[in-house]
Amino acid sequence: MASVARTNRSRTEEQRQQDLDKIQKYRDLDDQIQHHVKRSNYGDPALFQLTTKLLRLNPEYYTIWNTVGWVMALEGVAEYFSERHYETVLRRLLAFALGGDPARPRDVPAGASGTTPDEKEGGNTTTNLNDSGAPKEEADGDEKADLAADTAIIQAELAFTIPLLIEFPKCYWIWGYRSFLLSVCDAILPAGAARDFWVAELALDSKMLTKDRRNFHAWSYRRFIVSALESGAKNDGGNTAKSMTESEFAYTYSMIKVDLSNFSAWHNRSKLAPRLLDERGADDAARKEFLDQELELAREGLNVGPEDQSLWYYHQFLMDQIIALGVDGKDAKADGLIAPNLSLADRREFVDREVAEIKDLLEDYADVKLIYEALLEYAMAYRALGESDAADAANQDEMMSWLAKLKELDPLRRGRWDDLEKSLKA
Amino acid sequence: MAQLQDLPDELQLATAAHVQYIQSLDSRKDEYEYWLTEHLRLNGVYWGFTALHLLKKPEALPRDATIDFVLSCQHENGGFGAAPGHDAHMLYTVSAVQILALIDAFDELEKRGKGKAAVGKFIADLQNRETGTFAGDEWGEEDTRFLYGAFNALSLMGLLHLVDVNKAVDHIKACANFDGGYGLTPGAESHSGQIFTCLAALSIVGRMESVEADKLGKWLSERQLPNGGLNGRPEKQEDVCYSWWVLSSLAMIDRTHWIDRNALFGFILRCQDTEKGGISDRPGNMVDVWHTLFGLTGLSLLGYPGLDDIDPVYCLPKSTTERILGPKK
Numbered sequence: 001m002a003s004v005a006r007t008n009r010s011r012t013e014e015q016r017q018q019d020l021d022k023i024q025k026y027r028d029l030d031d032q033i034q035h036h037v038k039r040s041n042y043g044d045p046a047l048f049q050l051t052t053k054l055l056r057l058n059p060e061y062y063t064i065w066n067t068v069g070w071v072m073a074l075e076g077v078a079e080y081f082s083e084r085h086y087e088t089v090l091r092r093l094l095a096f097a098l099g100g101d102p103a104r105p106r107d108v109p110a111g112a113s114g115t116t117p118d119e120k121e122g123g124n125t126t127t128n129l130n131d132s133g134a135p136k137e138e139a140d141g142d143e144k145a146d147l148a149a150d151t152a153i154i155q156a157e158l159a160f161t162i163p164l165l166i167e168f169p170k171c172y173w174i175w176g177y178r179s180f181l182l183s184v185c186d187a188i189l190p191a192g193a194a195r196d197f198w199v200a201e202l203a204l205d206s207k208m209l210t211k212d213r214r215n216f217h218a219w220s221y222r223r224f225i226v227s228a229l230e231s232g233a234k235n236d237g238g239n240t241a242k243s244m245t246e247s248e249f250a251y252t253y254s255m256i257k258v259d260l261s262n263f264s265a266w267h268n269r270s271k272l273a274p275r276l277l278d279e280r281g282a283d284d285a286a287r288k289e290f291l292d293q294e295l296e297l298a299r300e301g302l303n304v305g306p307e308d309q310s311l312w313y314y315h316q317f318l319m320d321q322i323i324a325l326g327v328d329g330k331d332a333k334a335d336g337l338i339a340p341n342l343s344l345a346d347r348r349e350f351v352d353r354e355v356a357e358i359k360d361l362l363e364d365y366a367d368v369k370l371i372y373e374a375l376l377e378y379a380m381a382y383r384a385l386g387e388s389d390a391a392d393a394a395n396q397d398e399m400m401s402w403l404a405k406l407k408e409l410d411p412l413r414r415g416r417w418d419d420l421e422k423s424l425k426a
Numbered sequence: 427m428a429q430l431q432d433l434p435d436e437l438q439l440a441t442a443a444h445v446q447y448i449q450s451l452d453s454r455k456d457e458y459e460y461w462l463t464e465h466l467r468l469n470g471v472y473w474g475f476t477a478l479h480l481l482k483k484p485e486a487l488p489r490d491a492t493i494d495f496v497l498s499c500q501h502e503n504g505g506f507g508a509a510p511g512h513d514a515h516m517l518y519t520v521s522a523v524q525i526l527a528l529i530d531a532f533d534e535l536e537k538r539g540k541g542k543a544a545v546g547k548f549i550a551d552l553q554n555r556e557t558g559t560f561a562g563d564e565w566g567e568e569d570t571r572f573l574y575g576a577f578n579a580l581s582l583m584g585l586l587h588l589v590d591v592n593k594a595v596d597h598i599k600a601c602a603n604f605d606g607g608y609g610l611t612p613g614a615e616s617h618s619g620q621i622f623t624c625l626a627a628l629s630i631v632g633r634m635e636s637v638e639a640d641k642l643g644k645w646l647s648e649r650q651l652p653n654g655g656l657n658g659r660p661e662k663q664e665d666v667c668y669s670w671w672v673l674s675s676l677a678m679i680d681r682t683h684w685i686d687r688n689a690l691f692g693f694i695l696r697c698q699d700t701e702k703g704g705i706s707d708r709p710g711n712m713v714d715v716w717h718t719l720f721g722l723t724g725l726s727l728l729g730y731p732g733l734d735d736i737d738p739v740y741c742l743p744k745s746t747t748e749r750i751l752g753p754k755k
Contacts (some may be wrong), residue, residue: 003665004712006699022458061465063513095524125573176567212664216615221489223613261661270604309648319602411655413647415683416542 006225029054033067042071059164063171083294150188153199157181162204171190174215179224186233195234201225204249213255223268245276261300263310270317274336287339288346294318294338295350299357306361307370315374319354322347323381344385344412351382369409371401376420399424435690439730440700444718445483447703448474451715467509468499472521473719475528478554479743480722480734484529493531496522497539505563512556515563520728522573524641526583528746541737546585549576553569558593559611569610570601574623578740582750586631596634598624605754606641618649618658619737625678647684649754654689656710665707666697666717669724674738687728694721 002401011019029050036047051068054061158181164173182201185194202225226244228234235242249272255265273294277287298315307313321338342350355378361371379399403424407417454460462596463470471492480485499506499522505737506515506522512664522547522582526532535542536616541734552572558574573594580586600612601624607616608624610682621642630632657662669690672743678680705721726736735744748754 003707005708006706006712016456019458023461026458028462058462058465060462062515063465063507063511066513066563066565171698172567174604176565180565183568201548214659216610216659220611220614223611263660264615267603271613311661313605390579412650412652412686412689414686416644416647416681419684 018244026057029057033419034062035065037070047071051218055164056352059168059171059174062173068177105185124411127402133416137198147189147193151193154181156187158197158201165208166211169212169215172217179221182225182228182395186251191233195229198225198234199230202229209255213259214264214265219268221263243279245272245279246424248272249276256297256301260305261308261310266310266314266317270314273338277338284339284341288342291318291321291339291342291350295354299354302361306365309370311371312374315354316377319351319378319381322350322377323384347386348382351378351385356380365410369406372406372409376406396424432488437695439695439725439732440698440703441481441483441732442725443703444698444705444722445478445481445486445703446715447699448478448715449486449705463510465508467512468496468518468525469494469508470508470715471659472525472528473715475525476742477719477722479746480719480736481734482520483735488534489529489531492525492529493534493538496525496531497534500539500545502540502697504540504546504548506545507737513563514548516549516560516572516575517562519548519684520579523579524740524742525583527750528742530749532583542583544583545579546588549580550585550588552576553589553594554589558595558597560594570598570620570627571610571617571621574627574736577627581630582740582747591631591633595628595631598627599636602636602638602739604643604687606638606643607645615659616645618656618668618675621646621675622671625675626739629678634678637679639681643676643679643681643684645733646672647681650685650690654655654686654691656685663708664693664696666705666724667707667720670696670727670741672721672725673724674736675739677738682728690724690728694724697721733753 031048033047036042036044036050041047048071049050051064051071054064055068058064058353063328084306114389130321158178161174161178163393164171164196165178168174172264180195185197187199202222205218205222205225209222212218226248230244231242232241249269252265252269252272255262256269259265273290277290280286282290295315298311298318301308301311302315306413316336324337324341358371358374358378361368365371376399379395379402383395407414431558442690451470461658471487475484475487475492478484496506498510499508499512499518500512502513504519505516506518507513507515509519532542535545544634545557549560550647552563553559553576555560557568557570558573559567559570560576569626573667576589577594580588597612598608601608601614601620603609604615605616607618607621609615609617610620612622620646625634625637628637638684649658649668651657651664653664655666656668657664658668658671673682673685673690676684677753693709694705697706697711697712698712698721699706702713703718704715705718707717722733722743723736726733727738736742737744737747744754
């Protein structure tokens with residue numbers, strides 16, 4: 001729900017009348033659609049136009065998206081996925097519907113009415129389609145024309161939702177409808193042509209993420225598209241999966257460079273890192289090196305923004321990679337770790353160095369509570385790595401002083417610090 | 427609770443105004459917004475009714491007319507839509523079950539509706555038997571909101587046996603992240619809303635063993651910002667609704683004392699429209715019934731005086747869940 005400043009809620013008589021007019025128009029549209037739906041009158045092209053109008057007024061009205069889906073799938077979802085029959089029906093129906101709907105673009109001209117360059121990407125897709133030499137069996141003239149018509153319809157539908165998506169970027173149903181359209185592509189287009197739609201969709205997703213870098217719909221959608229694009233079916237049409245881990249990993253870096261606080265990007269990076277190393281066939285030395293570089297990346301950020309939780313969470317993720325191994329390296333699920341075979345000496349060295357670096361931060365930022373939190377966290381981890389009792393005792397005093405600082409700087413979480421104190425003294 | 431009395435007048439709960447606001451919601455048919463939000467109607471009834479129960483004014487909405495409306499949203503397949511003529515979906519089906527639980531009307535579902543068994547079947551059929559997760563409807567969108575909704579409604583109706591609980595629990599575990607939180611699908615970033623759905627689902631089936639309570643508690647407690655409000659993810663703005671998602675999650679791992687109670691009270695109460703009733707996302711914004719409920723549940727969970735106790739797992743009054751499920755240990 002978008003937040004809107006509170007205003008005086010009373011209306012003038014004129015405003016009230018305007019509202020009533022809008023309501024009448026809206027309910028009229030709704031009634032007409034329900035009238036068709038009640039009679040299962042999905043074949044009437046007027047229905048498609050009505051849904052277009054209503055969805056522009058209210059894209060949150062999920063039943064109407066379903067109606068559009070039903071129109072597309074016509075008499076049954078089961079048939080839709082399994083029957084060739086669907087292809088012909090959809091084509092006939094939608095071509096007919098769109099023909100009568102001047103509100104929707106028939107084609108997607110570059111730089112047309114929309115507000116983003118995505119539509120241009122849609123246009124590129126058309127070009128790519130022609131160039132791609134679709135792998136489908138030689139089609140006769142009619143089939144080629146049908147294919148072009150299908151492509152145009154799907155493109156028009158995708159274009160229709162773009163302005164809605166820009167206005168309502170957190171509307172589940174719009175994202176859902178786009179993924180439905182992609183599944184239609186897979187069902188009716190040759191593999192190469194369908195793939196182009198998915199590629200264009202990834203570009204759209206990137207655009208949405210430049211508009212709102214934290215939009216979790218867009219991040220989820222991105223992972224969904226990437227995983228589809230990686231599948232064998234989307235590549236040689238067979239079993240060869242083609243990983244996009246390298247390019248997606250690079251993408252997280254490009255997002256982080258723009259905004260260090262983008263935890264969504266850091267999160268995705270944490271998910272991609274272990275996979276990246278596996279796919280690179282990285283040996284232990286390369287893994288250690290990787291860990292080193294990532295720690296440095298996080299620290300570089302911390303040097304300028306130690307108040308940023310995103311950076312600390314990523315730093316903590318990396319430290320967990322080291323700490324989780326435990327003293328003998330056996331009590332951890334080494335599976336999926338960045339550097340599963342680090343020696344105990346290496347691990348102590350890593351922790352030692354990070355703690356020293358973090359302590360250095362205090363010289364410039366003595367009042368940043370997240371620094372003390374990290375120091376405490378890692379000091380406890382260091383204990384778990386089997387430090388000597390003597391060092392422990394020295395450490396204890398330091399830890400209590402950090403805790404005292406936390407209580408002073410962060411009174412909101414007093415209860416947590418009290419609990420921590422109890423466990424440290426235990 | 428001594429400190430509460432020290433709060434200035436504008437930080438007292440405007441109970442009467444909130445009751446009036448909720449009562450007025452269905453009389454706004456001459457407002458365009460009323461029609462634009464019809465797809466939330468059944469949720470809205472649940473939000474409003476639950477809020478009234480917390481305010482100890484359960485009789486402020488008519489029980490019989492509510493039952494009639496709820497049942498008028500039910501489809502042949504057992505599922506409920508947002509309003510008559512709207513398609514059946516998990517989100518509304520759960521609200522319907524919660525409302526009927528709240529006003530003790532499951533018997534009406536048997537007498538005049540399609541019956542519990544049909545509702546249970548509608549929900550159970552939405553489980554993905556391979557991965558254990560749930561879709562919202564036949565179109566197939568899946569996320570942990572629907573899994574939680576399914577567990578919530580099915581357990582209230584005593585029908586959890588209709589689904590594969592172990593698979594669903596495995597799916598939740600797959601949604602866990604290094605920070606102790608959960609995302610809406612495996613691989614997704616931790617988000618307070620999804621953390622609530624995952625923890626509550628695990629609580630319902632008594633399978634909290636995999637939860638990293640300390641780690642998660644730290645993350646959740648860091649959601650409180652200097653103004654007392656809570657955000658949903660790192661480096662995001664505060665919003666009253668997170669008073670519920672974050673706080674109920676902290677309650678499920680026994681760590682509500684890891685944030686500052688009075689600071690949150692102050693934030694929620696500053697979001698009230700003390701004159702016309704209702705609570706908004708942030709101070710000075712337009713109120714709505716969703717934020718009104720989640721402001722009140724936040725206050726209730728922290729023991730604000732004069733409010734009924736909320737169950738952090740079901741988001742229903744404790745008196746309701748105890749009547750149906752028996753007292754909690």
